[in-house]
Amino acid sequence: EVQLVETGGGLIQPGGSLRLSCTASGFTVSSNYMNWVRQAPGKGLEWVSVIYAGGNTFYADSVKGRFTISRDNSKNTLYLQMNSLRAEDTAMYYCAREIRDAYNELLGHSWGQGTLVTVSS
């Protein structure tokens, strides 16, 4: 069974750092395109970052230069290192695996249950 479990969320002061983890089972993280998507309380969904199977990474402008996506192949785990956190980064953070067809066309995502990050003094 394919499963994604996010951990690492919590309460952090503005300017602080936090690292989120997403442990996968049932598939290999390094062979897939993996994303982070966030949702502020009561708000809509915002794409944050992606790491390609080949290792390329991309970020939303709102987090570029502050967040870093990475993975540990030996642990089959995806990470999101978040630095210089701001109040507006408060959100549920979801790890999401890209679903692609045989032609590598992106079809959608399957999601973990999320981990809540609260940035507040």
Add this chain to the structure above:
Amino acid sequence: DIQLTQSPSFLSASVGDRVTITCRASQGIRSSLAWYQQTTGKAPELLIYTASTLQSGVPSRFRGSGSGTEFTLTISSLQPEDFATYYCQQLNSYPLTFGGGTKVEIK
């Protein structure tokens, strides 16, 4: 960035009603659109991909259509478990973007 405008943002409907949600893209995205359902406290779940293909296990009362810049999600006969928030997502190019959501509530 490609903007997605979803409408309405809220709708009130009864069990058995036919419901239609619209998603408009700021530029053409072919059929690279997905629809998700999110219930309170849960992660989004994929309903439809490539604008009109039902994800495995999704009831046939859900139907997606459209291409280019105009897309619709139709629920032919609303069931109690369908009261949720629905999001469209464009998959044509990064940054991937979502519509603002449509909350479907019980009348």
